[in-house]
Amino acid sequence: xxxxxxxxxxxxxxLVAMLAAGLxxxxxxxxxxxxxxxxxxxxxxIRLANLAGSVALIAMILSITVHLVFGHAPTAQEPMGVVEFxxxxxxxxxxxxxxxxxxxGPTLVDVRH
Numbered sequence: 572x573x574x575x576x577x578x579x580x581x582x583x584x585x586l587v588a589m590l591a592a593g594l595x596x597x598x599x600x601x602x603x604x605x606x607x608x609x610x611x612x613x614x615x616x617i618r619l620a621n622l623a624g625s626v627a628l629i630a631m632i633l634s635i636t637v638h639l640v641f642g643h644a645p646t647a648q649e650p651m652g653v654v655e656f657x658x659x660x661x662x663x664x665x666x667x668x669x670x671x672x673x674x675x676g677p678t679l680v681d682v683r684h
Contacts, residue, residue: 574641581638588630588666595623595673602676612680624673631666 598620605612638660643651657663 577637577641581634581642584630584634584637585662585666588627588634588670589662591623591630592627592666592669592673595620595627595676596669598623599672599676602679606679610680612677612682614682617677617680617682620673620676624670627666627670627673631663631670635663 598616601616602612602620635656639651639653639656641647643649643656651659
């Protein structure tokens, strides 16, 4: 029973991380367009990008922790070390890259006061 709970927790938090990181990546595209059109970005959009990146990283850390501890611990059915875990679970790399885009997007534009 606890196995399904942990599976749901890490899968759900990974889904939240991917959705937030995807939003952050879309906002990165918005910031690139704003940058090259010579306009300014509004503060709420910048805050939304920072929020999306933060939520993505927090949810990713939760998902990695639960999945690694309860799914691939030394006493689990499929034990893995941290490096092997990260090499075999590439979705976490995608979330990290997209979250980095979310955080770097606001640095491209000027802020409209």
